[in-house]
Amino acid sequence: MQTHTFKPDQPPPSMSVGVVAWLRSNLFSNWFNSLLTLFALYLIWLMVPPALQWSLFDANWVGTSRTDCTADGACWVFVKEHLAQFMYGFYPEQLRWRVDLTAWAAIIGAAPLFIPVMPRKALYGAAYLVIFPLLAFWLMYGGFGLDIVETSQWGGLMLTLVIAVVGISGAMPLGILLALGRRSDMPAIRVLCVTFIEFWRGVPLITVLFMSSVMLPFFLPEGMSFDKLLRALIGIILFQSAYMAEVVRGGLQAIPKGQYEAAAAVGLGYWRMMGLVILPQALKLVIPGIVNTFIALFKDTSLVIIIGLFDLFTIIHQATVNPEWLGFAVEGYVFAALVFWIFCFGMSRYSMHLERKLHTGHKR
Amino acid sequence: MQPNANSPRVTGSLLTDPKFRAWIFQILAVIAVVALGWYLFNNTQHNLQSRGISSGFGFMEQSAGFGILQSLIDYTETDSYGRVFVIGLLNTLLVSVLGIIFATLLGFLLGVARLSHNWLISKLATLYIEIFRNIPPLLQIFFWYFAVLRNVPGPRQSLDVGETVFLNIRGLYLPSPTPTEGFWAALVAFLVAVAISIFIGIKAKQRREATGQRFPVLITTLALVFGLPAVVGLIFGNPFIWEIPELKGFNFQGGFVVIPELVALTMALSIYTAAFIAEIVRAGIMSVSHGQTEAADSLGLRKGITLRLVIIPQALRVIIPPLTSQYLNLAKNSSLAAAIGYPDLVSLFAGTVLNQTGQAIETISITMSVYLAISLAISLLMNWYNKRMALVER
Numbered sequence: 001m002q003t004h005t006f007k008p009d010q011p012p013p014s015m016s017v018g019v020v021a022w023l024r025s026n027l028f029s030n031w032f033n034s035l036l037t038l039f040a041l042y043l044i045w046l047m048v049p050p051a052l053q054w055s056l057f058d059a060n061w062v063g064t065s066r067t068d069c070t071a072d073g074a075c076w077v078f079v080k081e082h083l084a085q086f087m088y089g090f091y092p093e094q095l096r097w098r099v100d101l102t103a104w105a106a107i108i109g110a111a112p113l114f115i116p117v118m119p120r121k122a123l124y125g126a127a128y129l130v131i132f133p134l135l136a137f138w139l140m141y142g143g144f145g146l147d148i149v150e151t152s153q154w155g156g157l158m159l160t161l162v163i164a165v166v167g168i169s170g171a172m173p174l175g176i177l178l179a180l181g182r183r184s185d186m187p188a189i190r191v192l193c194v195t196f197i198e199f200w201r202g203v204p205l206i207t208v209l210f211m212s213s214v215m216l217p218f219f220l221p222e223g224m225s226f227d228k229l230l231r232a233l234i235g236i237i238l239f240q241s242a243y244m245a246e247v248v249r250g251g252l253q254a255i256p257k258g259q260y261e262a263a264a265a266v267g268l269g270y271w272r273m274m275g276l277v278i279l280p281q282a283l284k285l286v287i288p289g290i291v292n293t294f295i296a297l298f299k300d301t302s303l304v305i306i307i308g309l310f311d312l313f314t315i316i317h318q319a320t321v322n323p324e325w326l327g328f329a330v331e332g333y334v335f336a337a338l339v340f341w342i343f344c345f346g347m348s349r350y351s352m353h354l355e356r357k358l359h360t361g362h363k364r
Numbered sequence: 365m366q367p368n369a370n371s372p373r374v375t376g377s378l379l380t381d382p383k384f385r386a387w388i389f390q391i392l393a394v395i396a397v398v399a400l401g402w403y404l405f406n407n408t409q410h411n412l413q414s415r416g417i418s419s420g421f422g423f424m425e426q427s428a429g430f431g432i433l434q435s436l437i438d439y440t441e442t443d444s445y446g447r448v449f450v451i452g453l454l455n456t457l458l459v460s461v462l463g464i465i466f467a468t469l470l471g472f473l474l475g476v477a478r479l480s481h482n483w484l485i486s487k488l489a490t491l492y493i494e495i496f497r498n499i500p501p502l503l504q505i506f507f508w509y510f511a512v513l514r515n516v517p518g519p520r521q522s523l524d525v526g527e528t529v530f531l532n533i534r535g536l537y538l539p540s541p542t543p544t545e546g547f548w549a550a551l552v553a554f555l556v557a558v559a560i561s562i563f564i565g566i567k568a569k570q571r572r573e574a575t576g577q578r579f580p581v582l583i584t585t586l587a588l589v590f591g592l593p594a595v596v597g598l599i600f601g602n603p604f605i606w607e608i609p610e611l612k613g614f615n616f617q618g619g620f621v622v623i624p625e626l627v628a629l630t631m632a633l634s635i636y637t638a639a640f641i642a643e644i645v646r647a648g649i650m651s652v653s654h655g656q657t658e659a660a661d662s663l664g665l666r667k668g669i670t671l672r673l674v675i676i677p678q679a680l681r682v683i684i685p686p687l688t689s690q691y692l693n694l695a696k697n698s699s700l701a702a703a704i705g706y707p708d709l710v711s712l713f714a715g716t717v718l719n720q721t722g723q724a725i726e727t728i729s730i731t732m733s734v735y736l737a738i739s740l741a742i743s744l745l746m747n748w749y750n751k752r753m754a755l756v757e758r
Contacts, residue, residue: 026483033482040484188390192397202739203732204696210714211732214724218411219404299500305703313503320510329511337499337507344498 055334066325078328079335082319086335089155089310095147099158102139106132133169151229155310157339163233163301163311168294170237175244176283180274182245183252193245200242205300208235213307232304240297247289251282284358291351295344302340312339408725423721424449430716432707434623445717452712453734459629459708460695466634467694468687471641478646489642497639501697504636509628509704519615528608530616536627537609540620546596550603553596554589561585625706629698637694641687648683649675681753688746692739699735709734 015021027037058073061080069075079086088096109128112118140162142148154162181193200208212235217225226234255278263273283290302313310318313336319325320332378384412419424446432439435451436458477489496504514533516523522532530537561584568579597603609619652675660670702711709731718727 026481029481036480036482036485040482040488043488186386186390188394192393198740198743199736202736204699204710204735206699206702206710207714207728207732207735210710210718211728214718215728218408218725221407222411222414295498299498302500302502303700305502313500313506317506317510329515330507333503333507333511336503340500340503341495341498345494348498 066328069328074331074334075328076331078319078325078331082316082325085156085319086312086315087156088158089315090153091149091155091158092147092153095149098139098142098146098149102136105135105139151227154229156315157312159229159304159310160298160301160312163229163236163304164294164298166233167236167240167297167301170233171240171244171293171297172290174237174241176248176279178241178245179248179252182249197242197245200239201246205236205239205303206306208239209303209307211235228307229309232307232309236297236300240293240300243293243296244290247286247293248282250289251284251286252278254285255282287354287358288351291347291354295347298343298347299340312336412725417722419723419725421726423723423726426721428717428720430720432712433705434626434707445721448717449709449713449730452707452709455706455712456695456698456701456708456710459626459633459698459701459706460691462626462630463633463637463694463698464691466630467637467641467690470634470638472645474638474642475645475649478642479649493639493642495639496635497643499636501632501636502700502703504632505628505700505704508631509624513624513628519611522611522616528606530609532616533624534615534621535624536622537616538620538622539606539608540618541604542607544601544603544605546600547603549596549600550593553593557588557592561588564588623706625701625704628704629701629706633694633697636697637690640690640693644683644686644690645679648679651682652678684753685746685750688742692742695738696735 015024028034053073055074058070060069060073060075060077063069063077064081066075066078068077084093084096088099091099109132113121113125113128118124138144138146140149140154140158141151178193178197181189182197184190184193209232212231213228216231216234220226259277259281260273263277268276301311304311305314305317316332316336320329425444427442428445428448429441431441432448432451434455436454437447437451439447439451474489474492477485478493480486480489516531516533519532519534522530522537524530528539561581564579564584565581568581571577571579593603607618609616609621611617656674656678657670660674665674698708699710701708702715705711714727714731718724721727
């Protein structure tokens with residue numbers, strides 16, 4: 001008996017699989033698309049080779065002074081020579097280990113928080129939040145046996161990070177309180193919070209910094225004066241807390257009424273209702289917003305140039321106008337941009353990751 | 365739980381009564397705020413007296429006595445601080461408006477490019493967005509100002525585009541239109557054209573609603589608005605001549621000069637804000653569900669009409685609120701001008717005037733109030749718009 005056997009399938013046409021098909025569907029699907037592709041290729045050809053040529057192939061990496069740099073490529077010697085300054089500002093050289101130690105303490109101390117199976121994480125986290133700031137302040141500022149380093153000597157990336165971290169840790173709780181106040185049933189509290197939030201959201205940060213540097217001294221009793229860094233920090237915290245409040249309010253509004261009613265039904269008071277039921281859900285919803293606020297704050301730290309603090313960007317700008325190293329502004333700015341970019345981009349990626357991880361089924 | 369109306373009211377201690385506690389709490393909060401305000405006010409009064417600073421806004425009348433790099437209205441050094449304030453405000457508005465225009469154009473282009481089916485174009489747009497929104501705007505301003513515009517050649521070796529636009533260290537030189545005798549005739553023609561177009565638009569809409577017949581309004585409008593002034597221009601002579609900047613001696617004469625500070629600021633702010641606008645536009649377009657496109661297809665609407673009547677109106681509802689807040693951000697970021705010396709409100713008024721007069725409280729308050737007023741005005745406008753555009757559900 002003869003059985004019918006199929007012939008083996010013919011391979012698909014070579015134009016519909018593999019690289020060719022991908023190219024056809026993504027780059028050359030019709031004449032307009034092809035034109036766009038050619039235009040994009042032209043743009044790339046216009047920008048990428050010269051940029052690579054300048055920043056890598058023709059660049060100068062070795063040397064110690066400007067004479068080691070040739071004219072046609074980037075002079076990374078400039079960055080290399082100033083690197084320590086960019087990182088620590090005018091922090092005394094022999095004491096810089098204290099800053100390093102603080103950074104390591106921050107990293108190593110926080111590391112266990114990222115281990116998923118770590119027991120008693122909340123307790124450890126709380127202890128870290130209390131102990132680390134004290135330790136960091138002691139190490140960086142001094143006292144109790146360490147030489148005191150005035151904050152006017154702080155600078156560079158270190159100062160940028162200090163402003164950003166202190167700013168966010170101050171703005172976060174204040175912002176949550178303001179958001180709760182804005183949603184409160186008590187009219188007086190609500191009016192106060194709304195006024196506060198709308199005021200700070202309506203003015204640019206520069207004017208806030210101006211205010212903290214020229215107006216604040218008038219507000220204080222005679223003879224009392226604040227450290228310049230502290231004044232800037234107060235301004236930044238008040239400013240960012242208003243933005244944070246609006247982000248948190250968005251989260252609070254997204255929590256269905258049933259959650260409030262359920263919490264009240266099991267007999268929770270206001271603070272426990274908020275702390276145990278509403279806020280954990282609301283904050284989770286607005287993680288992207290919180291991280292965006294933090295990224296904005298991080299970028300805004302560069303504005304302290306206005307009141308004469310030497311953060312990373314200011315110190316790089318100072319180095320580019322130094323007569324001994326004139327003409328390397330592009331290198332300096334590219335380096336500054338790269339550092340800021342790495343931090344901001346990293347944070348935005350981390351927030352995306354967190355969003356996915358904490359995603360416990362609100363979205364349908 | 366609502367107590368039964370007939371049951372006797374459960375009376376506990378007054379301290380556990382939520383209403384009473386709310387009152388106490390609010391009274392305490394108000395007292396605390398008033399006390400803080402009073403304390404600060406007292407300190408300020410005391411400090412001002414002990415330093416011999418007279419408060420008040422009398423200084424606004426005094427003569428300023430310093431020059432200003434760019435002013436949109438006439439200004440001499442003998443003019444008052446009040447006039448300096450107006451110049452600063454106008455300069456701030458100028459850079460904000462320019463920035464908003466360029467950022468919107470670039471942002472919409474990038475937003476659409478990121479959604480393009482062309483892989484390369486969409487990746488390039490993504491690259492642009494990820495790069496520029498993660499770099500502080502101040503750094504970008506400094507880059508364009510110090511690294512680029514301070515490094516272009518002097519007037520004699522100016523960079524030029526077709527011998528009409530010149531860029532050198534003193535600024536950007538653009539050809540400027542100078543009106544001739546034919547100008548008024550052309551202007552009248554233009555206004556007439558606009559009036560006729562509006563009339564045609566209304567008539568066309570009426571006819572479409574009555575009979576369903578369409579009339580090519582857009583083409584007629586374009587033809588009228590450009591054609592009529594052109595025809596009139598042919599009769600009465602060219603309404604403008606373009607005055608092209610010319611190198612005379614050490615500098616350029618004629619044309620329209622844009623100072624490098626303004627160029628750098630506008631470029632940096634538009635490039636930075638465009639990255640955010642692009643993301644907003646993308647989110648807006650993606651928020652219109654595919655079902656809408658399919659529904660439009662099944663009704664037999666053509667692609668262009670689908671886009672214009674179905675997708676864009678729905679996307680705009682999502683796009684416009686965050687877009688306005690980006691515009692506000694741009695206006696607030698324009699205060700970064702102070703860092704490169706562009707004479708905006710902050711750098712002129714909260715900077716130079718403050719330094720000259722020492723009236724810290726007055727100048728800073730005025731500056732802040734201006735920004736606050738702009739923000740609040742735009743917020744109110746936005747709330748009104750949101751109410752009008754809110755989705756009307758069944």
